[in-house]
Amino acid sequence: MAEGAAEEGVLCAKVMTDEQMEVLRSQISAYATICEQLVEMHRTMTAQQDSLSGTRSSHLFADQPSGGAKISAKQRWTPTAVQVRILESIFYHGNGTPRKQRIKEITSELSQHGQVSETNVYNWFQNRRARSKRKQAFAAPSNTESEAEEESPSEKKAKKEDAFT
Amino acid sequence: MAEGAAEEGVLCAKVMTDEQMEVLRSQISAYATICEQLVEMHRTMTAQQDSLSGTRSSHLFADQPSGGAKISAKQRWTPTAVQVRILESIFYHGNGTPRKQRIKEITSELSQHGQVSETNVYNWFQNRRARSKRKQAFAAPSNTESEAEEESPSEKKAKKEDAFT
DNA sequence: ACCTTATGAATGAATG
DNA sequence: CATTCATTCATAAGGT
Numbered sequence: 001m002a003e004g005a006a007e008e009g010v011l012c013a014k015v016m017t018d019e020q021m022e023v024l025r026s027q028i029s030a031y032a033t034i035c036e037q038l039v040e041m042h043r044t045m046t047a048q049q050d051s052l053s054g055t056r057s058s059h060l061f062a063d064q065p066s067g068g069a070k071i072s073a074k075q076r077w078t079p080t081a082v083q084v085r086i087l088e089s090i091f092y093h094g095n096g097t098p099r100k101q102r103i104k105e106i107t108s109e110l111s112q113h114g115q116v117s118e119t120n121v122y123n124w125f126q127n128r129r130a131r132s133k134r135k136q137a138f139a140a141p142s143n144t145e146s147e148a149e150e151e152s153p154s155e156k157k158a159k160k161e162d163a164f165t
Numbered sequence: 166m167a168e169g170a171a172e173e174g175v176l177c178a179k180v181m182t183d184e185q186m187e188v189l190r191s192q193i194s195a196y197a198t199i200c201e202q203l204v205e206m207h208r209t210m211t212a213q214q215d216s217l218s219g220t221r222s223s224h225l226f227a228d229q230p231s232g233g234a235k236i237s238a239k240q241r242w243t244p245t246a247v248q249v250r251i252l253e254s255i256f257y258h259g260n261g262t263p264r265k266q267r268i269k270e271i272t273s274e275l276s277q278h279g280q281v282s283e284t285n286v287y288n289w290f291q292n293r294r295a296r297s298k299r300k301q302a303f304a305a306p307s308n309t310e311s312e313a314e315e316e317s318p319s320e321k322k323a324k325k326e327d328a329f330t
Numbered sequence: 331a332c333c334t335t336a337t338g339a340a341t342g343a344a345t346g
Numbered sequence: 347c348a349t350t351c352a353t354t355c356a357t358a359a360g361g362t
Contacts, residue, residue: 291339
């Protein structure tokens with residue numbers, strides 16, 4: 001499983017090659033896909049079971065009861081795993097500037113996997129971009145060009161670039 | 166599970182910081198955990214549904230007997246006493262909102278007393294401020310008494326307001 | 331050893 | 347957009 005690779009990277013060194021990176025990347029991707037499928041499968045089966053015994057015990061990972069009797073519900077939107085995946089994928093795809101129309105489309109698509117509003121989507125992209133940028137700021141304040149190494153007090157640490165959540 | 170056991174002493178040019186590693190690590194861990202739970206759940210339901218056929222399809226992906234998703238290592242940054250003192254002092258000094266540049270300076274200084282990243286510092290101030298504010302919510306509803314602004318730099322205990330419920 | 335508390339980190343939403 | 351706020355989650359620390 002993925003643990004092997006992860007552990008390897010840590011135990012042996014603090015660095016990763018592009019290849020290793022790719023491996024991890026695809027592994028995570030695989031997990032994501034599998035999870036989606038499982039969720040779907042589970043949903044179906046749960047629906048079936050409900051007809052018989054109404055045994056519901058799925059509050060594992062923020063699968064909010066759509067349209068359920070949420071009395072003291074959370075006020076804050078929490079995207080489901082599937083939704084995050086979709087959003088991430090869109091974000092990653094390069095469409096960094098979702099227009100009004102685009103937002104609607106995305107919202108529409110996400111609605112199939114849970115309650116969501118256009119504002120949610122909008123905020124999500126805003127936050128995503130901002131945080132991505134901030135990480136870069138933290139990460140690379142130094143010049144990208146290979147110039148004279150300044151007298152750094154310590155090793156160049158803190159390069160926080162988001163993976164691909 | 167130990168599939169990446171080949172790349173041992175690879176000299177890597179492309180590096181990954183501990184933060185990045187941690188992100189990946191937790192992501193994989195999260196997916197692994199979710200997958201396990203889903204598999205388990207699915208298994209249970211399948212067993213329920215057709216207790217006669219006993220359809221087991223849970224070995225689709227990875228069904229490992231051992232505690233697989235246990236990838237843990239360094240997880241959370243914990244400031245040293247000295248670092249806390251410095252941070253506390255800076256916070257007390259009035260710089261309520263440290264800018265990027267300021268963060269870097271502080272990080273630099275703290276680095277002399279232990280490993281820190283700018284993200285750590287950033288988070289620290291965020292939390293510190295939030296917490297400080299929350300504390301006053303109880304202390305001063307509308308009293309005319311002296312309003313306590315801060316605590317002593319190195320002494321900031323007394324945080325027992327569980328709010329309600 | 332478990333339970334509680336403190337606190338670092340993540341993130342949706344708000345504000346400028 | 348850039349920052350900030352508020353809430354929440356996860357986990358290290360500490361008490362019983």
